[in-house]
Amino acid sequence: MTTRAEFLSRIRTEVGKTSGLFPAGTAQRPSDPRAVTETIKRELAERWPHALERFQLEFERVAGVFHRAASLVAVPQVVAGIARERAVRRLVAWHARELGGDLLDSLAARGLEPFAMPPGDLDSAAERAELRRRVADAELGLTGVDLAIAETGTLVLRSGAGRPRSTSLLPACHIAVFDRTALIESLGQAGVFLELWNRGAHEDGVGAVTSFITGPSRTADIELTLTRGVHGPKEVHAIFVDQVIRG
Amino acid sequence: MSDTDLSVPFRQRAGSALGDKHLQEALTIATTKFIGLRREAFGEFPEGERLRDMAREIKEATLQHLDRYVDQLIDSVERLGGHVHYATTPEEARRVVLDIAARTGARLAVKSKSMASEEIHLNEALEAAGVIPIETDLGEYIIQLAHERPSHIIAPAIHKTKGQVADLFAKELGRQVAADPEELTRIARVELRQKFLDADLGITGANFAVADSGTVVLVTNEGNGRMVTSLPRVHVAVMGVEKVVPSMTDLMVFLQILAKSATGQKLSVYTTLVRGPRRAGELEGPDEFHLVLLDNGRIRQIAGPLREALYCLRCGACLNVCPVYRQIGGHAYGYTYPGPIGILLTAMLEGPGSVKDLAHASSLCGACADACPVRIDIPRMLVELRREVDEARIASWTERLAYRLMETILASPTLYRWSKPLARLLQRPFARDGRIRSVPLAFGEWTRTRDLPAVARQTFQERWPELQNPTATPGSSTATGEPCDRSRLAPESGHPRPKPDSRHPLQ
Ligand code: SF4
Numbered sequence: 001m002t003t004r005a006e007f008l009s010r011i012r013t014e015v016g017k018t019s020g021l022f023p024a025g026t027a028q029r030p031s032d033p034r035a036v037t038e039t040i041k042r043e044l045a046e047r048w049p050h051a052l053e054r055f056q057l058e059f060e061r062v063a064g065v066f067h068r069a070a071s072l073v074a075v076p077q078v079v080a081g082i083a084r085e086r087a088v089r090r091l092v093a094w095h096a097r098e099l100g101g102d103l104l105d106s107l108a109a110r111g112l113e114p115f116a117m118p119p120g121d122l123d124s125a126a127e128r129a130e131l132r133r134r135v136a137d138a139e140l141g142l143t144g145v146d147l148a149i150a151e152t153g154t155l156v157l158r159s160g161a162g163r164p165r166s167t168s169l170l171p172a173c174h175i176a177v178f179d180r181t182a183l184i185e186s187l188g189q190a191g192v193f194l195e196l197w198n199r200g201a202h203e204d205g206v207g208a209v210t211s212f213i214t215g216p217s218r219t220a221d222i223e224l225t226l227t228r229g230v231h232g233p234k235e236v237h238a239i240f241v242d243q244v245i246r247g
Numbered sequence: 248m249s250d251t252d253l254s255v256p257f258r259q260r261a262g263s264a265l266g267d268k269h270l271q272e273a274l275t276i277a278t279t280k281f282i283g284l285r286r287e288a289f290g291e292f293p294e295g296e297r298l299r300d301m302a303r304e305i306k307e308a309t310l311q312h313l314d315r316y317v318d319q320l321i322d323s324v325e326r327l328g329g330h331v332h333y334a335t336t337p338e339e340a341r342r343v344v345l346d347i348a349a350r351t352g353a354r355l356a357v358k359s360k361s362m363a364s365e366e367i368h369l370n371e372a373l374e375a376a377g378v379i380p381i382e383t384d385l386g387e388y389i390i391q392l393a394h395e396r397p398s399h400i401i402a403p404a405i406h407k408t409k410g411q412v413a414d415l416f417a418k419e420l421g422r423q424v425a426a427d428p429e430e431l432t433r434i435a436r437v438e439l440r441q442k443f444l445d446a447d448l449g450i451t452g453a454n455f456a457v458a459d460s461g462t463v464v465l466v467t468n469e470g471n472g473r474m475v476t477s478l479p480r481v482h483v484a485v486m487g488v489e490k491v492v493p494s495m496t497d498l499m500v501f502l503q504i505l506a507k508s509a510t511g512q513k514l515s516v517y518t519t520l521v522r523g524p525r526r527a528g529e530l531e532g533p534d535e536f537h538l539v540l541l542d543n544g545r546i547r548q549i550a551g552p553l554r555e556a557l558y559c560l561r562c563g564a565c566l567n568v569c570p571v572y573r574q575i576g577g578h579a580y581g582y583t584y585p586g587p588i589g590i591l592l593t594a595m596l597e598g599p600g601s602v603k604d605l606a607h608a609s610s611l612c613g614a615c616a617d618a619c620p621v622r623i624d625i626p627r628m629l630v631e632l633r634r635e636v637d638e639a640r641i642a643s644w645t646e647r648l649a650y651r652l653m654e655t656i657l658a659s660p661t662l663y664r665w666s667k668p669l670a671r672l673l674q675r676p677f678a679r680d681g682r683i684r685s686v687p688l689a690f691g692e693w694t695r696t697r698d699l700p701a702v703a704r705q706t707f708q709e710r711w712p713e714l715q716n717p718t719a720t721p722g723s724s725t726a727t728g729e730p731c732d733r734s735r736l737a738p739e740s741g742h743p744r745p746k747p748d749s750r751h752p753l754q
Contacts, residue, residue, distance in 0.1 A: 001332075001333070001339065001342075001343075002333040002334065002335045002339060002542075003333065004321060004331070004333060006333070007317075007333040007335070007540065007542070008314055008317060008318055010542070010546050011313050011314040011317060011488070011546055011549065012314040014546055014547060014549035014550045014551075015310070015311065015312065015313055015314050015549055015550075017549075017550035018310075018311065018549065018550045018554075019311075022307045022308070022310070022311050024304040024305075024307035024308040024311065025304060025308050026304075026305050026308045026309065026493045026494065026496075026497050027301065027305060027494070027496045027497045027499075027500055028496070029494050029495075029496040030496070058513070062512075062513075062516075117530070118530070120528040120530075121527070121528055121529060121530055122530065128530060128531075131530065132444070132478075132531075136440075136444060151513070152513045152514045153513075154514055159529060159531075159532070160526070160528065160529060161528030161529065162528075164529070164530040164531050165473065165477040165531050165532065166477060166478075166530075166531055169470060169473050169474065169477065187499050187502060187503050187514070188499055188503075190499065191495050191496045191498070191499035192496075194495035194498070194499070194520070195494065195495045195496060198457075198459075198460035198462065198495060198522070199460075204527075204528070205528045206526065207525075207526050207528070207529045207532070208327070208521060208522045208523050208524065208525060208526045208529065208532055208536075209473075209476065209477070209519060209520065209521050209522070209532065210519075210520040211473060211517060211518075211519055211520075212514065212517065212518035212519075212520075213516065213517060214512070214513070214514045214515065214516050214517075214518075215516055216516070217468070217469055217470040217516060217517075218468050218469070218516055219385045219386075219432060219468060219469050220402070220510075221384070221385040221386035221389065221402060221403070221404055222385070222389070222404070222407070222409050222412055222428040222431055222432065223273075223408060223409050223428060224276065224277055224280060224402070224405070225409075225428035225429075227428050227429050227432040229432075229436065230385055230432050230435065230436055230469040230470070230471075231383070231436060231439065231440070231443075231469045231470040231471045231473075231474055232469065232470025232473065232474075232516070232517065233470075
């Protein structure tokens with residue numbers, strides 16, 4: 001079996017042969033990504049209505065469904081509306097800490113069967129398997145959002161404790177709740193956040209996966225006919241909350 | 248899975264593709280649609296051209312220090328608790344994956360689309376070892392059921408009709424389904440959902456791997472990449488060593504142009520950034536994460552004539568615009584990677600001898616280089632490959648003899664002068680209306696699919712004295728055929744070649 005040393009030394013030998021021949025550079029990285037993200041947020045504190053407009057436009061272009069709610073308290077009503085139209089009830093949601101509030105009672109009062117994810121890992125494989133069955137059976141998945149990118153209508157979700165990957169993946173309908181603090185304008189800006197998130201030691205509770213979600217799952221593999229919901233959700237809804245969730 | 252039969256000569260493989268009416272129609276519809284989508288996407292995106300230059304630069308700069316970036320990637324992945332493996336050959340890569348499967352007692356493997364795993368023929372090896380591999384990209388799933396190979400990098404089953412897919416599902420899954428894409432997709436969702444939940448092993452490729460954070464990046468539209476990296480207890484990513492990018496900032500440059508080039512989307516539906524195994528506090532995700540770094544002929548090209556092919560993002564844009572691919576489709580090429588870039592990659596992986604015919608399966612029109620998001624100069628490398636194949640005496644003896652003769656004649660003014668009357672004499676039995684439609688013996692191969700312009704009654708050189716005296720009546724001969732209508736073959740071809748935007752010091 002090839003070892004690391006052998007493998008690298010072979011690369012080094014080849015690289016040595018072209019040394020200095022290609023005068024090219026990589027992209028300029030932000031030296032202090034935290035400062036840059038703070039500037040982005042500060043600027044967007046004023047510009048956000050424009051970014052939101054663009055987000056809605058692009059999100060709808062990729063077949064997302066956009067909603068607006070005055071505050072987090074008004075979200076269950078929107079969710080219940082979506083559920084009623086589709087005649088479904090079973091909902092799984094990120095843990096209240098990750099959503100920014102406990103919506104379970106309010107959802108249940110509106111006829112849904114909501115179930116919240118645990119705040120962290122479970123003790124046994126059996127419990128995990130049981131939970132997975134429940135998520136796989138659910139028709140609706142309710143999550144928060146870390147970034148909403150206006151340029152592309154993209155929702156960025158980081159996995160972690162209380163915010164499992166499957167909530168936005170297994171149910172046929174994904175509903176994401178966000179406010180203006182998550183809004184950014186471009187993929188370039190998203191890159192700065194990625195630089196920040198992936199720098200240094202791991203923060204507690206942060207998971208291994210960051211997902212960029214741009215509309216519902218789709219395929220065109222059969223005669224180029226666009227079909228939605230091949231593996232991931234058939235529908236993606238974004239509920240914009242006017243009052244900052246963690247205000 | 249059955250390979251395209253490589254014992255059948257390329258000419259014959261291409262010939263049967265040309266005779267396949269249905270394939271011709273499917274290819275025209277698909278490639279024309281992709282071309283339109285791509286053009287629209289870049290039309291709305293003025294920064295596109297600048298980003299393409301940047302992306303190319305990043306690839307170039309990364310290769311310049313690939314040792315450093317790979318080293319950094321390994322450190323990052325190991326810090327995250329992942330394992331890195333090194334495979335010089337396809338056998339070694341298969342061995343690594345089989346060992347992981349055996350050690351973890353895996354019986355069922357789900358795969359998201361990965362050209363690298365196609366390249367090492369992983370499925371056959373897994374099957375032989377008693378592990379069932381399931382392709383989960385819908386197109387790949389269909390061709391796996393049909394025991395075929397992908398015919399396009401990003402649309403593997405474009406050669407199949409919905410009727411054929413319905414028949415296939417009826418036969419292989421025992422379900423009667425209407426020949427309706429929506430319905431067929433629904434069936435596949437149900438079938439594959441259970442596989443995702445049951446699988447022990449998730450196998451992926453990687454579109455990129457970010458060195459400084461150990462992030463493996465998967466780009467999919469269906470969501471299978473997310474499933475495969477979240478649900479099974481072991482995740483193995485198999486990746487060509489050239490897929491490394493230095494930072495997240497670099498990654499964003501590629502993401503901004505990749506989907507636009509492939510399908511005309513601003514971004515594919517899912518871009519999944521995976522950093523090692525499940526982290527503390529996470530409910531889901533694999534317990535083990537393995538990254539297999541694959542050489543298979545790539546490393547020696549860092550300083551080799553095919554270096555630029557290492558920039559490839561596998562977007563498929565060059566296939567769609569290629570007048571040859573548009574006519575013969577992916578299978579006729581006979582190897583894992585079809586199309587213009589596929590010829591170069593095949594030469595890289597299998598050696599130049601494997602492409603002695605394929606190296607000529609290009610009109611050198613330059614449409615591929617125009618469409619390529621990282622501006623890979625594919626035609627330049629094809630010409631070089633042809634030379635290499637000639638010099639290594641792999642090319643056919645007739646071809647080599649023809650070039651030797653030309654070389655000798657063109658190098659000597661005397662020979663050249665005498666060659667013309669001789670040629671006129673020799674061509675007499677074959678030339679009609681200024682064209683030679685067939686030549687005898689083994690040389691007949693050349694004129695099988697094209698005409699040769701006849702040597703003119705009076706060549707330019709012979710006319711030169713009279714041309715210097717403008718009052719004389721000009722000679723009456725031009726001996727070229729009319730230009731072919733390229734737009735019929737490929738709407739994108741025939742553009743002027745882009746100026747190479749960088750020197751090629753390796754030439
Ligand atoms: S060579 Fe260029 S156009 Fe062709 S698949 Fe690779 S990146 Fe895309």
